[in-house]
Amino acid sequence: AESGGGGRKKPNILVTGTPGTGKTTTSYLLAEATLLRHVNVGDLVRDKNLHDGWDDQLDCHVINExxxxxxxxxxxxxxxxxxxxxxxxxxxxxxxxxxxxxQTENSVLYDRLSKRGYTGSKLTNNIECEIFQVLLEEAKDSYPEDIVVALQSDTVDDINRNVTTLTDWVRSWCPKPE
Ligand code: ADP
Ligand code: MN
Known part of the structure; x- marks a missing residue:
């Protein structure tokens, strides 16, 4: 019963990465292609108040995990x-x-986050997060290595390729026996 799948008929996918790497854009398009449900956790935290207030230092909600x-x-x-x-x-x-x-190349990510209005330590913290591959390490530490995939997300072509790759993966996914 502990094996992956847990009896689900459809797979669950986590799309993670540093802010600005294209998670929401990719997830939106993947949901359109597969008819799976897009769950934007940041929006959910805000809409349902799943936080313990605002962190002035980090300029974001303190998420209640x-x-x-x-x-x-x-x-x-x-x-x-x-x-x-x-x-x-x-x-x-x-x-x-x-x-x-x-994952996004540093200079590309810098421009995206600047455009989004990030400045100062909020901007540099996120660039450092990407340089040190914090999310890739976190994913590898938290999940079996064989279910973690790194996808480059620098260009629109990258997004389209990633959505195609993930859509193909969803279509070939089979429920695991319970
Ligand atoms: P995240 O959800 O990871 O913070 P978004 O999907 O909101 O990232 O993307 C942030 C901005 O960068 C958006 O304006 C989006 O259009 C752009 N963007 C994201 N990924 C790419 C990409 N691979 N190529 C071009 N633009 C991208
Ligand atoms: Mn997002």
Whole structure:
């Protein structure tokens, strides 16, 4: 019963990576192509108040990981979710059949985050997060190595290729026996 799949009829995919690497764009297009459900965790945290206030230092909500996991549990058990979040170590390992880590070249990411209005330490923290491959390491530490894939996300062509790759993976996924 502990094996991947957990009896779900459709797979769960985690799309993670540094802010600005294209998680939401990729997840949106993947959901369109596969009819899986796009779960934007950042939006969920804001809309359902799954946080413990605002962190002035980091300029973001202090996410309440227990509340987020409780909120998602039933949906994840059912399967068929694309979870979009810039963190991955607090979700139960059993939830995911595939963990895609998006990666973007530093100068490209710098321009994207600047355009988004990031400046100062918020900008440099995120660039450093990407340089040191923090999310890839976090994913490898938190999930079986054979379900973690790194996908380059510098260009629109990259997005299209990644969506095609992930769509093919979804279509060939088979439920695991319970
Ligand atoms: P995230 O959800 O990881 O923060 P978004 O999907 O919101 O990233 O993308 C941030 C911005 O960068 C958006 O304006 C998006 O259009 C652009 N973008 C993201 N990935 C790519 C890519 N591979 N090629 C070109 N533009 C991209
Ligand atoms: Mn996003």
């Amino acid at each position: 227990d509340l987020v996991c409780d909120e998602l549990e039933d949906m994840m058990e059912e399967g068929g979710n694309i979870v979009d979040y810039h963190g991955c170590d607090f979700f139960p390992e059993r939830w995911f059949d595939l963990v895609a880590v998006l």
